[in-house]
Amino acid sequence: MAKSVLFxxxxxxxxxxxxxxxxxxxxxxxxxxxxxxxxxxxLLCSRNVVIKPDVALEDIKDKLAFxxxxxxxxxxxxxxFATSPLVQQLLKDYYNEKKLVAAICAAPTAIIAAGIHKNGxxxxxxxxxxxxxxxxxxxxxxxxxxxxxxxxxxxxTFEFALSIVKYLVDIETTKKVAGGMVLTNDIxxxx
Numbered sequence: 001m002a003k004s005v006l007f008x009x010x011x012x013x014x015x016x017x018x019x020x021x022x023x024x025x026x027x028x029x030x031x032x033x034x035x036x037x038x039x040x041x042x043l044l045c046s047r048n049v050v051i052k053p054d055v056a057l058e059d060i061k062d063k064l065a066f067x068x069x070x071x072x073x074x075x076x077x078x079x080x081f082a083t084s085p086l087v088q089q090l091l092k093d094y095y096n097e098k099k100l101v102a103a104i105c106a107a108p109t110a111i112i113a114a115g116i117h118k119n120g121x122x123x124x125x126x127x128x129x130x131x132x133x134x135x136x137x138x139x140x141x142x143x144x145x146x147x148x149x150x151x152x153x154x155x156x157t158f159e160f161a162l163s164i165v166k167y168l169v170d171i172e173t174t175k176k177v178a179g180g181m182v183l184t185n186d187i188x189x190x191x
Contacts, residue, residue: 004030
């Protein structure tokens with residue numbers, strides 16, 4: 001049975017990080033549910049692209065029924081995640097249940113706000129490094145530490161998404177998906 005992913009989307013989320021990650025995960029056969037923080041209506045992302053979630057986050061009955069929770073970046077979207085009591089509780093629950101918590105760009109700041117993974121390895125958009133004083137900040141493009149997976153920004157989105165596939169499925173599927181998208185050997189070598 002395919003693993004499932006709860007992908008959070010908010011007003012102000014970064015659209016490349018959202019659409020590329022959702023697309024790659026679905027290519028790998030993962031069941032992805034895009035849940036809108038502000039509801040199921042179309043949401044305006046950081047560069048004025050509109051994306052329609054599959055469902056409102058508040059309407060998902062069993063929010064812990066997924067194998068992973070994924071947060072895209074975008075300053076406003078990340079701020080919305082970091083200040084949402086519901087998202088904070090979900091991050092704590094997924095982390096404590098040893099399910100994958102993945103965040104890219106500015107979204108790892110929601111991990112700080114949730115108070116999880118302290119002293120663990122983490123990365124984020126480069127200008128946010130100073131916020132991670134209680135973590136072992138890394139400058140790698142993708143950092144996997146236990147059940148927390150973080151990445152730097154829009155330019156690392158393919159690696160971020162493929163790393164989620166590798167974590168949830170396997171390396172063979174990851175390489176097959178990457179090859180099918182004609183990604184460079186540099187990206188394939190990082191897997």
